[in-house]
Amino acid sequence: MVAVPVVLLESEQFLSELTRLFPKCRASGRVFITLKKCDGRTRSIPKKGSVEGCEPADNKCLLIATDGKKKVSTVVSSKEANKFQMAYSSLLRAKMDGLKKRDKKNKSKKAKTPQ
């Protein structure tokens, strides 16, 4: 596997990078998202870049997103988790829309396709 330098970002930056990753991969390729609990000594993070690893804490998690070429990551702590999670969830739901819909009958009333 080619060693892609990992860039550690702020959670907001990470979200905007992730938002850009999805459309890039729409025509081809795939998006990989990894979620891992953070303890301060994660060897999987390469030493390149501004990555010092996480501070020794129990309440952080590491998120990595890549399209195979570019890799971005962020560390989420319990403080940011709520805010980050809401944005992250809606991002995933909005972007991962290429899957087959089972029924035409959707339970959600919001889903109205504008003609």
Place this chain on the structure above:
Amino acid sequence: MPQYQTWEEFSRAAEKLYLADPMRARVVLKYRHVNGNLCIKVTDDLVCLVYRTDQAQDVKKIEKFHSQLMRLMVAKESRNVTMETD
């Protein structure tokens, strides 16, 4: 690499795997728009659980599960604190 056919089985096994060793376990999400499929994998480097889908209705479940695990990962300390205080 056991692949699960039902979401319920997968989520139960995956959560168990994570809780068994939170530090080792990691969750990987693979989305392929071209093929229109999504794959979620939970592994602790010994065991690897996979669930693949091409159904839109599973996206929500997978994303919710993902967020749940994220919350577990960051909440550990605060959880312990609340549990310890009498």
